[in-house]
Amino acid sequence: MNTMKRFKAQVHCPICRHNVGADVELLRKKVRVVPGQWCTRCAATLDVAGVVDVPEAA
Numbered sequence: 001m002n003t004m005k006r007f008k009a010q011v012h013c014p015i016c017r018h019n020v021g022a023d024v025e026l027l028r029k030k031v032r033v034v035p036g037q038w039c040t041r042c043a044a045t046l047d048v049a050g051v052v053d054v055p056e057a058a
């Protein structure tokens, strides 16, 4: 069984300081941005972005 859930959420890009949509994953109650994605506004990596809006799916 795969215990890792992935879904869409809003994340806060620390570079351009905008919220953008990205894939996030849920790992034992902790939500983090799926590595390897880029901000749609400034093309910075989202690896360090903070998740700001998580759907109730968890």
Ligand SMILES: [Zn+2]
Pocket (backbone or CB within 6 Å): 013, 014, 015, 016, 017, 018, 039, 040, 041, 042, 043, 044
């Ligand atoms: Zn950005």
